[in-house]
Amino acid sequence: MILLQVNQLTKYFAAELILSNIKLEIQTQDRVALVGRNGAGKSTLLKIIAGQSSYDSGEIIRPKGVSIGYLAQNTGLESEQTIWNEMLSVFNELRKMETELRKLEGQMSDPQILSNHSKYERILNEYDLLQVKFKDQGGYQYEADIRSVLHGLNFGSFDYxxxxxxxxxxxxxxxxxxxxxxxxxxxxxxDEPTNHLDIETLSWLEQYLQGYSGAVLIVSHDRYFLDKVVNQVFELSRRKMTKFAGNYSSYLQQKAENYERDMKLYEKQQDEIAKLEDFVQRNLARASTTKRAQSRRKQLQRMDRMDRPGGDEKSASFMFDIDRQSGNDVLRADALAVGYESEKVSEDISFQISRGESIALVGPNGVGKSTLLKTIVQKLPALSGDIHSGSNVTIGYYDQEQAELTSNKKVLNELWDEYPLKPEKEIRTVLGNFLFSGDDVLKTVSSLSGGEKARLALAKLMMEKANFLILDEPTNHLDLDSKEVLENALIDYPGTILFVSHDRYFINRIATKVIELSRSGAAQYLGDYDYYLEKKLEQEELKALTALPASSDKQAAASTASDKSSYQQDKEAKKLERQKKRRIEEIEASIEVLETEISNYEELLCDPEIFQDHKKVGELNEQLEKAKHEVELLMEEWTELAE
Structure with missing residues (x-):
């Protein structure tokens, strides 16, 4: 079913054309990514579709009854309500139905109504219809749904x-x-729903959106997230829209193939045009060949000439180099504790970094990843333990907040003041490589956007030529194209890298090792992010399969577990999956039985004879509430297993 159509939509800001002849169609179950450069008009288009912004021409067609929910970038929920009551407000209509059901139950127990057969039947029919509607709209599970979503968004430990x-x-x-x-x-x-989400919460959101019953339209710079969720990509470039089938990686491949194909066709046509024009020029004046030359000229006039393929818009262009190589041992942490003043965030951290490694530091929000980086670069003191730097190590540090880029200097002076012996032309060239051209270099640093500050911070980092880069969320504020340029620069970098990032696509491209930080230490995994996930899954499966041994046998048991063949692990994993599937089926069957019981109890409570027996009514009500509570518990378990 078509849920939305955008036809020939055009949008101006004052006299500037922002969107031109945009076409977009969304159907049920579509998972659509809207991609494009920062400033291309993605957020503007989302606001127009959501009805929060106007447009100048074209049309938006939406069938009657189709609802749209819109979350703008960095939108916070402002409310004086409690967490639970605010979430509960989503289901006000269901709660009204619930109140009406209780009211009808009360009326059906009224002796005057019980004695009036026609009135009783009318109320009973009204109750039956409302109860079916209440059930179909999730009336018996909305509280479980609230708990499931809050748990998934990392509010499980909160007081609601x-x-x-x-x-x-x-x-x-x-x-x-x-x-x-x-x-x-x-x-x-x-619009950018992955902001403020840690990796665990991102994984939950990916699974939730994969199973979402409606359609999803997303703007996100998280390429791993887009690969997991979307099945269509619409690219907004040069004010126009192009559609690609598949996820983000598929879009990149198709885009490259299309460009290569179009360039070959264009070059072939240019060769043909050159030959025809040459023939006309050489033969038009000769009597023996003039007719053929005139025929070629008509052929040229009739030809539908192709425009040269546009390719990508201008990209940042840079590389990181080093002044001198460090020793083989770059950094070692021994029993390190990090935090603020006397409050420890994480402790017993030990790891070693060797020259040429590219290490991703991962862990949940609040575990101290940024704190550890600040401790290494001596912006915070270590609370205990030691940090040892190797010989000839020079550190270049990128702060995720760009906290130091708040000056009232011009962009040109922000860079030139640190390298006053460099000629202005060289400084301008560096800034131009980071997309600061013309009057852009005269902007005040404090007035720059997040993306511009990020590019300026990277320009400063590049100029340092340090041999050990410590990067805290380097892809924040960068558009998709700039991220790819940064990745390529870091892949070619001849030094050592330690970085924190929530961008799993970025981690996969850059990391040769993953260090997982917890409040009680650090664990190392040789490989990229996907390898780290595989190893974590293996550990969890082995933990689930193997009962905890006695303390004296722990070492032997761990050794035995590690020697299990991959066949056995795969066999056990499939066994766990079968058990999980059977449990889900058992829960669904139990819920069906309980819902039938609930329906029977409610029908019995409507029986005039039973209403005369107060003791029986009390027993039935007790059984009814017990059954509802059991359904709620089973729904919570089903939600956890289905995630």
Missing amino acids: DTRISTLSGGQKTRLALGKLLLSRPDILIL
Whole structure:
């Protein structure tokens, strides 16, 4: 079913054309990514589709009854309500139905109505219809749905009576996302939904959106997320839209193939044009060949000439180099504890970094990843333990907040003041490589956008020529194209890299090793992010399969477990999956039985004879509440298993 059509849509800001003849169609179950450079108009288009912004020409067609839910970038939930009550407000209509059901139950127990057969039948029919509607709209599971979404968005350990007004900006943003997910619109529009989400929460959101019953339209710079979720990509470039089938990686491949094909066709036509023009020029004046030359000239006039393929818009262009090589041992941490003043965030951290390694530091939000980096670069003191730097190690540090880029200097002077002996032309060339051209270099640093500050910080980092780069969320604020340029520069970098990133696509391309940080230490994994995930899954499966041994046998048991063949691991993993599937089927069958019982109890409570027996009514009500509670518990278990 077609949920939305955008036809020939055009948008101006003052006299500047932003969007031109945009076409877009969304059907049920579509998972659509909208991609393009920063400033291409992606967020503007989302606002227009959501009805929050106007357009100048074209049309948007949406069938009657199709609902749209829109989450703008970095939108926080502002409310004086508690977390639970705010989430509960999504289901106000269901709660009204529930209140009406209780009211009808009360009426059916009224002796005056019981004695009036026609009135009783009318109320009973009304009750039956409302109960079916209540059940179909999720009336018996909405509280379990709330708990599931809050748990998935990392609020599982929270007191749900906490007032939203007391929460941080990131927490408010996650709650705004949770409230929108619970409302389940036909078209879910999300502008950068992955901001403020850690990797565990991102994985949950990916699975949730994969199973979402409606359509999803997403703008995101998280390429791993897009690969997992979307089945279509619309590229917004040079004010126009192009559609690609498949996920983000498929889009990149198709785009490259299309460009190569179009360039070959263009070059072939250019060769043909050159030959025809040459023939006309040489033969038009000769009597013996003039007719043939005139024929060629007509052929040229009739030819539908191709435009040269545009290719990519201008990209940043840079590389990282080093002044001198470090020793083989770059950094070693021994029993390190990090935090602020006397408050430890993480402790007993030990690891070693060797020259040429590219190491991703991962772990949940709040575990101290950025704190560890700041401790290594001596912006924070170590609370205990030691950090040893190797010989000839020079550190270049990239701060995710670009905290030091708040000056009132011009962009040109921000860089030139640190390298005053460099000629202005060289400084301008460096800035031009980072897309600061013309009057851009005269902008005040403090007035720059997040993406511009990120590019300026990278320009400064490149000029340092350090042999050990420590990067804290280097892809934040960068558009997709700039991320790819940064990745290529880091892949070619001859030094050593330690970085924190939530961008799993970036980690996969850059990392040769993953260090997982926890509050009680650090574990190392040789490989990229996908390899790290595989190893974590293996560990969890082995843990589930193997009962904890006695302390004296732990070492032997661990050794035995590690020697298990991959066949055995695969066999056990499949066994676990079968057990999980059987349990889901058992839960679904139990819920079906309980819902039948609930329906029977409610019908019995409507029976006039039973209503005369107060003791029987009390027993039935007790059994009814017990059955409802069991359904709720089973729904929670089903949700956890289905994730």
